[in-house]
Amino acid sequence: MSDMNEIQLVFDKVNTVLDSHTTLLDAYKELEPLVLSLFDAQRMSIFQRRRQHQDLVARFKTGKETLEIKVPISPLSIAGYVALSQRPLVISDPYDKEELAAIHPRLRFADKFDKSNDFRTRNILCIPILHADVMMGVMQIINKNHGVFTERDLKIAQKLNDILGKKFRYELGGTQNPFDLLLHENLISEKALNELQESSSDMRQLVQRLMSEYRINEDKLGTSLSIHFQVPFISFDPEKYHLYHSESRLNASYLKRNFVAVIADAHDNPIVLMAEPNNASLLMEIESALGIDSYDIAVGLPNHVLQYLGDSVGGSGPGEMSEILDEIGTSVEESDESTDELSDDAPAVVRLVSRILHDAKRLNASDIHVDPEKSGPTRVRMRIDGICRDITQVPASHHSAVIARIKIMSHLNIAEKRVPQDGKLAFKMAGQLVEVRVATIPTVAGEGVVMRILASGGAMPIEKMNVAPTNMIRLEEMIKKPHGILLVVGPTGSGKTTTLHALLGYLNTPEKKIWTAEDPVEITQPGLQQVQVSPKIGFTFANALRAFLRADPDIILIGEMRDKETAHAGIEASLTGHMVLSTLHTNSAPETITRLLDLGLDPVNFSDACVGILAQRLIRTLCSDCKEKYQASDTDIAFIKRQYGEAYLDELNLPESLELYRAKGCDACGDTGYRGRTGVHELLGMTPELRSLVYKEASVEAMKGQAMQDGMRTLVQDAIYKVIKGDTDIAQVQIVSGD
Ligand SMILES: [Zn+2]
Known part of the structure; x- marks a missing residue:
């Protein structure tokens, strides 16, 4: 149907048909061909809501018999879902399970009619029939003869449903306003009601004032609401109703704010009790939180709803x-x-x-x-x-x-x-x-x-990082340089972010402009400009870095060098006069160099830019309340010598008789003997000698040898140092060394 006048003509006929019959059922036979011509479709069904049963019923006359199809208001059927959501729906193929699942995971198409009538439903247009925002029923139009249902069909359907809504309202006895019954019975004047509605902040206050200022009793209010919302009224009756057991899935303050409670009768049938049952989105949320297939809907006075929710209790905490x-x-x-x-x-x-x-x-x-x-x-x-x-x-x-x-x-x-x-x-x-x-x-x-x-609060002070004194001197020299790139490397959970923020905390002074790009931002520090990147929406570390370079930075932190693009941009930034800090998922400091060269970075640019690489791990520290001193055994000493290396042993200044600590266990540490963690470090500095090896793209072994000559100590060596210091025990070194 193309012409607007033609459509209007059909609407006029629809009105005439509806006016000349008392019920929809009587009008159905004449109505059907008119509606089908409007949509160029094969079938229609109209569901009416039943007030005392929370369901929809479609009635057909076949000869002398009247057939009834009943459908609950729930996401389990297409009509039920439209009634629940109060939103129109176009289904392009009801047999496509994925299409249905995308609308609601439990949505199903009932193919019973198709099977018993040798019919194939190809597509469906389904529209809620509303009157005064109250759901009165649902109309389904099935199988468009040519093509698919369009926006235009949707508009025509909505207009048709306005007409049907009025018809339903009279048939079902619906009212225009929740309190029309009070007007009808002269319990309050229209003017007074309007004033009350306008000056009340919410439904609860309005109901309270109707009761206190106009002496209207609860039952009368309930009946008025029941007629308007087309659902039964339930008052506060703890003998008959109790809170439904899965009530606990719903946030209490959310329920209170919206005046909704899920209660159950003596047979434990769930009932959603709402002060405003025409709130479809609220009903949808409750429905999905409950995850149950059948329940009734009822209207309740706001303070009754709160009473079911146990509003009298207050101020208790989570409890033990x-x-x-x-x-x-x-x-x-x-x-x-x-x-x-x-x-x-x-x-x-x-x-x-x-x-x-x-x-x-x-x-x-x-x-x-x-x-x-x-x-x-x-x-x-x-x-x-x-x-x-x-x-x-x-x-x-x-x-x-x-x-x-x-x-x-x-x-x-x-x-x-x-x-x-x-x-x-x-x-x-x-x-x-x-x-x-x-x-x-x-x-x-x-x-x-x-x-x-997420780690909350500020950065760890650099002194608390437990960096060995020789490493600390070298580290401070590196990060104080005006430009260059410093990398902190290690696997996930090795404390890289904590270390980076400790370094930034050290560098963070008013004369430095510091930008950070992180995913996620866990630690915040005043004075830093911190940015959360979001690769999902295309805001990557590389994007952030480019943006920072236009924002006059001194120091830039890039959460992670995930790819060549980011690594390349980081090195460019450091070569153009900025201090860049970043992380990488590599195991050791020397290995990081070969990883970056493998990514395709220019060895000359990289070694010129790099000031140092700090590899790190976290090891558990002994509980200070219960750690136990003991005389190191020969095996312990042999282990220390082997792991630290004979060539470096002198610098440990081992005493004649070495005392170490071991784990014991007490209440403070949950009987584990350990409490807290500390870092072990491997700090590689970029010296001219090492730089020439990077130019030549030498082996990891060769670079490691040079780095150690330049003062680097391995993670295992640093762990040994922390054993002798009494922070941890030999078992923790074995975790780092893999022995
Ligand atoms: Zn302890």
């Missing part, structure tokens, strides 16, 4: 882990009396997640692992000083609630459980903001979560 776990085992609704600076009357799972985060920060953990198990409880482990430890267990029944809570906190899609997601969350502890990077990973046993606690 054991208490929360006990509580999970019994009931979620009990309140406890623990005090903490955090949170409110959140359900147990919310407090459990909060407790896990607090413990992680208190124990100085770097990562938290929430690992689902195929059978048995979920393990919660934390990486502390580089080692994973079992911290607690969560009953398997609460696994998905815990994951959902973490996802809500990190603004991830709760419904999406099949693909990994990345997000961030932040919480406050002792007034300090703690940032956490969150990664979800689907496993065969369920969805797992790994959280990394």
